[in-house]
Amino acid sequence: KVKQSKFWLGYHIAPPAGWLNDPNGLVFYKGEYHAFYQHYPYASQWGPMHWGHAKSKDLIHWEHLPVALAPEYDYEAGGCFSGSAVVSGDGMYLTYTGHNEQRDPKEVQCVAKSTDGIHFEKLAENPVISVPPAHGSPDFRDPKVWMQNDIWNMVVGSSKDGIGKAVLYRSKDLKDWEYTGVMVESDGTQGDMWECPDFFSLSEDVDVLIFSPMNMEGSKTRYMIGKMDQETGKFEAKNSGEIDYGIDFYAPQTFQDDQNRRILISWMNMWKKDMPEQTDGWAGALTIPRELSVENEKLIMKPVEEMKNLRTNQLVSTYEKEIKVADLCLEVEMVVSLDNSNKLGFTLSSEIGESIIVGYDTIEKQIITDRRGMLQGEQDLCQAHYQTENNEITLKAYIDRSSIELFVDGGKLVMTNRFYFKGDNITLSIEGEKSDIQEVSVWELKATM
Ligand code: FRU
Numbered sequence: 157k158v159k160q161s162k163f164w165l166g167y168h169i170a171p172p173a174g175w176l177n178d179p180n181g182l183v184f185y186k187g188e189y190h191a192f193y194q195h196y197p198y199a200s201q202w203g204p205m206h207w208g209h210a211k212s213k214d215l216i217h218w219e220h221l222p223v224a225l226a227p228e229y230d231y232e233a234g235g236c237f238s239g240s241a242v243v244s245g246d247g248m249y250l251t252y253t254g255h256n257e258q259r260d261p262k263e264v265q266c267v268a269k270s271t272d273g274i275h276f277e278k279l280a281e282n283p284v285i286s287v288p289p290a291h292g293s294p295d296f297r298d299p300k301v302w303m304q305n306d307i308w309n310m311v312v313g314s315s316k317d318g319i320g321k322a323v324l325y326r327s328k329d330l331k332d333w334e335y336t337g338v339m340v341e342s343d344g345t346q347g348d349m350w351e352c353p354d355f356f357s358l359s360e361d362v363d364v365l366i367f368s369p370m371n372m373e374g375s376k377t378r379y380m381i382g383k384m385d386q387e388t389g390k391f392e393a394k395n396s397g398e399i400d401y402g403i404d405f406y407a408p409q410t411f412q413d414d415q416n417r418r419i420l421i422s423w424m425n426m427w428k429k430d431m432p433e434q435t436d437g438w439a440g441a442l443t444i445p446r447e448l449s450v451e452n453e454k455l456i457m458k459p460v461e462e463m464k465n466l467r468t469n470q471l472v473s474t475y476e477k478e479i480k481v482a483d484l485c486l487e488v489e490m491v492v493s494l495d496n497s498n499k500l501g502f503t504l505s506s507e508i509g510e511s512i513i514v515g516y517d518t519i520e521k522q523i524i525t526d527r528r529g530m531l532q533g534e535q536d537l538c539q540a541h542y543q544t545e546n547n548e549i550t551l552k553a554y555i556d557r558s559s560i561e562l563f564v565d566g567g568k569l570v571m572t573n574r575f576y577f578k579g580d581n582i583t584l585s586i587e588g589e590k591s592d593i594q595e596v597s598v599w600e601l602k603a604t605m
Pocket residue numbers: 177178194205237238253297298351352406407
């Protein structure tokens with residue numbers, strides 16, 4: 157049924173049925189990429205969380221695997237909440253939060269092990285962390301584990317007195333964890349609870365911490381660039397910013413692959429947003445994989461190289477005002493000139509007149525995804541201030557039936573949104589005159605899912 161859904165995505169990970177939220181346990185294991193996700197298999201609403209599972213050899217073709225974790229014990233009766241994966245010896249270890257609203261404390265940390273990357277066994281030692289941290293509260297979840305200086309580190313999201321924070325634990329064996337302290341916390345404006353923290357180094361002197369703050373004005377997913385003190389575990393932030401300016405982007409997680417790339421995948425929705433796909437028996441998807449780097453203390457996020465392998469047919473290579481689209485799985489790349497005052501980019505519209513506009517507003521200096529012309533789903537104007545010294549901007553968009561991921565100037569700004577056409581027969585129209593558009597290419601992409 158879900159595959160007949162008009163909104164079904166051609167090349168994104170979505171649940172075979174039921175509900176999906178956060179990506180979990182992203183890891184490269186025995187030559188393959190694994191992605192897990194928060195999953196309720198029995199309905200298209202959130203329910204007691206399981207871990208859904210998919211794997212891939214190339215980051216673009218994904219194979220669904222059996223549910224990896226399901227709630228079994230009292231301390232996880234409300235769900236196996238978000239967490240991460242590491243490889244140790246020949247095993248893959250998942251660390252996750254056991255959640256039970258009726259229990260005190262309501263959140264604990266647990267570990268499960270696999271040697272075939274498919275079947276998981278929960279450790280007899282669970283929960284491996286059974287009390288909240290001294291500087292936190294019973295809201296204490298989403299462990300992200302990594303190895304540094306021959307010791308396992310775990311960052312967990314927490315909160316106390318309205319201050320969101322990331323706290324650190326250390327262990328030699330993934331079972332016995334010692335509380336190190338607070339890595340970094342909100343300055344009072346950065347949210348009252350930090351969900352899904354993640355820490356990684358991009359070079360000798362560039363460390364990055366990302367998190368999804370709850371109740372932070374004007375923000376959903378943040379990064380901080382700085383340095384972690386190895387002794388104390390304290391993270392000193394030099395710069396911070398928004399990871400993605402779209403509405404449908406939350407709880408991203410990263411991992412490193414065998415080519416030493418730092419790759420990010422996120423939930424491509426947001427809590428409390430309208431999801432018309434729910435009536436088709438499913439809900440939620442993950443973003444395409446994106447490679448991270450840092451330039452001038454800012455996070456840069458590009459589609460992974462492999463995305464190019466999805467191209468089947470180049471529909472457009474020079475300026476054309478209107479293009480009829482057969483299947484809305486497209487990559488659009490445009491170089492627009494900022495010499496004239498204009499809205500530059502493209503519009504997608506259906507035969508019944510609904511539309512979504514994507515691009516750059518040169519007068520307001522805003523990157524926009526304008527869904528006010530849609531008839532269902534969210535109908536809002538998503539915008540982010542963007543200015544450049546150049547007199548041109550490169551827009552690259554991955555469109556997949558009900559999603560659009562827009563990368564500006566090679567990943568300096570990214571905007572991810574879902575949209576839901578009621579009508580059929582989609583037309584892509586270029587916004588801007590021929591003289592405004594220096595280059596335009598449109599490729600049809602292969603639907604792999
Ligand atoms: C983030 C989150 C996590 C939690 C999970 C539950 O979207 O709220 O903090 O572990 O979802 O599904």
